Amino acid sequence: MWSTTLWSSQVRAVHTETTSPLLNNTPSPVHVPLRKQLKDEAKKQKALGKKKKKNVNNQVVDGWELTVGIEIHAQLNTARKLFSPATTSFNDDPNSHVAYFDLATPGSQPLFQKETLIPALRAALALNCDIQNVSRFDRKHYFHWDQPSGYQITQYYEPFARDGRILLQARDGIAAEDGDGISVGIKQIQMEQDTAKTLAQPGDVHWIDFNRVGLPLIEIITLPDIHYPATAAALVRKIQALLNATDSCVLGMEAGGLRADVNVSVRRTDDPSTPLGQRTEIKNLSSFKAVEDAIIAERDRQISVLESGGKVESETRGWSIGSTETRRLRGKEGEVDYRYMPDPDLAPVIIDNDLVNHLRDGMGELPDAEIDELIQRFELTPKDALSLVTLDGGNRVEYFWNVVDLLARRFGPNATSPEYLSGYQLAANWILHELGRLTSGRSEDDAQDLGFTEDGQCDRVPAKHLVDILLYLHQRKINAKVAKELLWAVFRRRIPDEYATIETVLDEEQLWFDELNEDEYIKLALEAAEGQEEVVKQFINYKQFPQGKLMFLVGRMIRLGAEERIDPKEAEKVMKRVLEETLVPAIRN
Known part of the structure; x- marks a missing residue:
């Protein structure tokens, strides 16, 4: 038989909010994040030797x-409960939002809000x-x-x-x-x-919080x-x-x-x-x-x-x-x-049709329509478009639209031309992935919410700072490594606390991207290929292009050269061209 201690017996049930003195010295149950619960349970199952079949391969059982x-x-x-004027509550002190009807006090009546x-x-x-x-x-x-x-x-x-x-x-x-x-x-x-x-307590005791009733x-x-x-x-x-x-x-x-x-x-x-x-x-x-x-x-x-x-x-x-x-x-x-x-x-x-029509007219754009727009307008993948719309309760996609608006202003009168499409795609990629990495746990302070709001603002990474970083990256005025460090500095509030703007950091720390010219890239590619004849031979009469070997050579370019002056994508293009036009013909001859 369960024994139950009701907090309500310690609380005066009235229409205004009240707080129970009983709770002042009562520790709240420790909240364990869902992700940690799943990881802990997975470890237990693994320790017991139980291995679950992956769900993607477990959708059908033959014959059933x-x-x-x-x-x-x-x-x-809503601001009020369904049948009482008590205010709704999610994280307030237990039993601080309780009306007479909520506790079924004799004589109280439901009043539909x-x-x-x-x-x-x-x-x-x-x-x-x-x-x-x-x-x-x-x-x-x-x-x-x-x-x-x-x-x-x-x-x-x-x-x-x-x-x-x-x-x-x-x-x-x-x-x-x-x-x-x-x-x-x-x-x-x-x-x-x-x-x-209901909150379970030690000793077969349950506490009841009537804020939710x-x-x-x-x-x-x-x-x-x-x-x-x-x-x-x-x-x-x-x-x-x-x-x-x-x-x-x-x-x-x-x-x-x-x-x-x-x-x-x-x-x-x-x-x-x-x-x-x-x-x-x-x-x-x-x-x-x-x-x-x-x-x-x-x-x-x-x-x-x-x-x-x-x-x-x-x-x-x-x-x-x-x-x-x-x-x-x-x-x-x-x-x-x-x-x-x-x-x-x-x-x-009684629900009048005028109210229904008014609400229908004011519904705005629903997720499917917004996802379709992201796919068609910015050529995002369905997966990325869906993630943008659903993350942070829809607040992240509002942030994306704010970033797009600011980028369009910086791009100028031709902001809708195809040449700027990659800039908007870059914004979507960073808002989905790079911002997520900021809270992936470099330190305990980082494991926190980014602070997205309903109007598309972000407390930890203001849109104007992200736009500066993305614009310079898109224009190849900074490289990806510097861009990521700038984002980290914004997140840690070093900008604008220590440096007023992104441009200030780039000037004072001399971080502008002074990219190699074409001749310097070619010279570096040839240097990276020295002594790699066996690798180069794999580019002769290949059945499937050896992309992994190409990136191996590109990695040598980056290690041998000045990394802060190299764009990996440009290095890849140059290395491929040098292989096709110089190195492979030399081996054939």
């Missing part, structure tokens, strides 16, 4: 068909749903310490949105078996209230249109991107603002008339990788049960990070168990 439906719970971006409907409608429109003019709230009964009223208010029978659809393309990371794309149906989207947050959620319920684990993960990832792009939700999956439940079933493929298998539900998956891994594990478990003559039970199962198996939590509740009934204290929600 997998079917998956997903329920996604997402916290709406109309502004919570706006982000929910934006989410439904982004998922191509039909908005229902009339929707109603129901009570879903169950008893647990995280739900003080003994029921959750949701929209089971008459949700505010139905019949949506989301298109997944190959670039979204779907399984190769789905080809170029797949369309997944959205059965309905309903509004509902969140539960309290009553937070407004939407539950997105898909049709069982998914047949591959990677596609399921891609769907959740894309829905998160859409919710972020429409400003519907504040936090993503890893931050706890979005959770996924997956329903998994299998059936044999030898008889097309075979009905869908018995499904099980895996609750509260908190990462895209967990979605894929849990589906694979549960699929394999069900197949093993059926092949051994057993029967798959209708049940709710759990999943832990790094696991190789799902675990039983409880028998699966059905509609009769929850005793759904219309909530007698809440009136119907």
Whole structure:
């Protein structure tokens, strides 16, 4: 039997924020980053001699068909809770944002906060749903310490949105078996209230934080249109991107603002008339990788049960990070168990078409359209375009657009001409990769957020400084090595603290790129090839161009010459030309 200490007993439940004196000397649980959890679990599995098959090769089991439906719970971006005027809270002191109704205080009544409907409608429109003019709230009964009223208010029978659809393309990371794309149906989207947050403590004690109870959620319920684990993960990832792009939700999956439940079933493929298998539900998956891994594990478990003559039970199962198996939590509740009934204290929600049309007109550009523009306008790869749009909750792509605008001004009247395309591509590459390396852990101080904001600013690397670096690099006034050191100096705030501008650093430290002229490059290439006859011979009558040998010779050029005066790409061109025009003909003769 669990023993439970409720913080609420120490807190005065009022409409204004209150703080419990109990918490002042209570240490918060240590947060372990998701990436570290995954690495630690992988090490444990390796130590036990368990080696998992790579997911990319584990999408299909011969003779079996997998079917998956997903329920996604997402916290709406609102200032108030769903049925009380208490403010929403994510990282504030526990039990400091609690109203009477949140604790089911006798006599308190739910008061629907109309502004919570706006982000929910934006989410439904982004998922191509039909908005229902009339929707109603129901009570879903169950008893647990995280739900003080003994029921959750949701929209089971008459949700505010139905019949949506989301298109997944190959670039979204779907399984190769789905080809170029797949369309997944959205059965309905309903509004509902969140539960309290439970924090386990030593000694079989659980503390309850009622800040979260009553937070407004939407539950997105898909049709069982998914047949591959990677596609399921891609769907959740894309829905998160859409919710972020429409400003519907504040936090993503890893931050706890979005959770996924997956329903998994299998059936044999030898008889097309075979009905869908018995499904099980895996609750509260908190990462895209967990979605894929849990589906694979549960699929394999069900197949093993059926092949051994057993029967798959209708049940709710759990999943832990790094696991190789799902675990039983409880028998699966059905509609009769929850005793759904219309909530007698809440009136119907009436949504006028004028509001829906107004929100639809103001939606702006959704991620797919922005990705298409990046691919077409700047010739980025689909992978890079998708990464730009999804990283940092969409803030990084806003930063990219700011950098592009500043670069265009510096390029001048012909900024859209093809000669400047490589400059914009350089910007995309640096914003994706070089900025990421800044926080990859040179020191503890570096393992931090770059500080991207919604308006496309970056606290640690202001756009104007990055543009200076990229412009000089594009114009070949500095080399790549100097450019990367300048970026590091900006990140460490040496610019503008020690040096006012990028140009100041280049002048004072004499870092301008004084590139070798053509004759000097040729002389260096010939010097690098001395004594390398066996290497040069491989460029005679080759079946496949020996690129590795070419780069070996280029590396010798860079080591023998003044590195600060050499452009590796130009060195590669010159070396190739010297081989074709001088060195190879000399050996042939």
